[in-house]
Amino acid sequence: MPAKFITLEGGEGTGKSTQADLLADRLRNVSEDFEVIVTREPGGSERAERIRTLLLDSQLPPPTPLTETLLFYAARDDHLHHIINPALDAGKWVICDRFSDSTRAYQGAAGGLTGQIIDRLDKWVVSDHQPGLTIILDLPASLGLERAASRRTERSDDFTDRFEGLNLKFHQNLRHAFVQIAASYPSRCVLVDAAGEISVVASRIWDIVADRWSLPVS
Numbered sequence: 001m002p003a004k005f006i007t008l009e010g011g012e013g014t015g016k017s018t019q020a021d022l023l024a025d026r027l028r029n030v031s032e033d034f035e036v037i038v039t040r041e042p043g044g045s046e047r048a049e050r051i052r053t054l055l056l057d058s059q060l061p062p063p064t065p066l067t068e069t070l071l072f073y074a075a076r077d078d079h080l081h082h083i084i085n086p087a088l089d090a091g092k093w094v095i096c097d098r099f100s101d102s103t104r105a106y107q108g109a110a111g112g113l114t115g116q117i118i119d120r121l122d123k124w125v126v127s128d129h130q131p132g133l134t135i136i137l138d139l140p141a142s143l144g145l146e147r148a149a150s151r152r153t154e155r156s157d158d159f160t161d162r163f164e165g166l167n168l169k170f171h172q173n174l175r176h177a178f179v180q181i182a183a184s185y186p187s188r189c190v191l192v193d194a195a196g197e198i199s200v201v202a203s204r205i206w207d208i209v210a211d212r213w214s215l216p217v218s
Helices: 016-030 046-056 065-089 100-109 115-125 141-154 168-184 198-213
Strands: 005-010 036-040 093-097 133-138 189-193
Touching: 005 016, 005 100, 005 168, 016 036, 016 093, 016 133, 016 198, 036 065, 046 065, 065 093, 065 100, 065 115, 100 115, 100 168, 133 168, 133 198, 141 168, 168 189, 189 198
Parallel strands: 005 093, 005 133, 036 093, 133 189
Antiparallel strands: none
């Protein structure tokens, strides 16, 4: 089967990283012919990971939405050039934890940057390398933040990235933005209830992927 590009989106604590890994494992179990890589944004490539550190640093003064967006797209361009596109060209499936829809939600709808600017940057940088499927994990903002805090406690990690530290109103706006994105791109995006056990959410995601590309359901 030709290579596919799948992205997972959603607010803080919705389980994107966990579900990306579980989906990759499920795909590999379908056939030994499946080659799957899991990557993330911001980051993924060496240069983009350095930009990630800059973007998430809560010790720095907050950037303007435009500065932030330009940095995200600089990281995305490098990520596409060095990781995503070469993998797809080699016939590998790519699962990415966040992509352009996060910029539309965080810096656009919730951050106040106009959609025209983001759309223009996306056309320049991403062009026709859009995901074939985007899973948007939906969860009440307060529950997502609780999960993110619990995750840090389990890791004995005092680090809170700059976005996790923003107020509840921002995260509520963020959730609404992702729901709107799902409605605006129905052929690409599917909204998935991220509440409940990890295995239950994973099954919901697999059913969508299996239906999209006629893969075994069981």
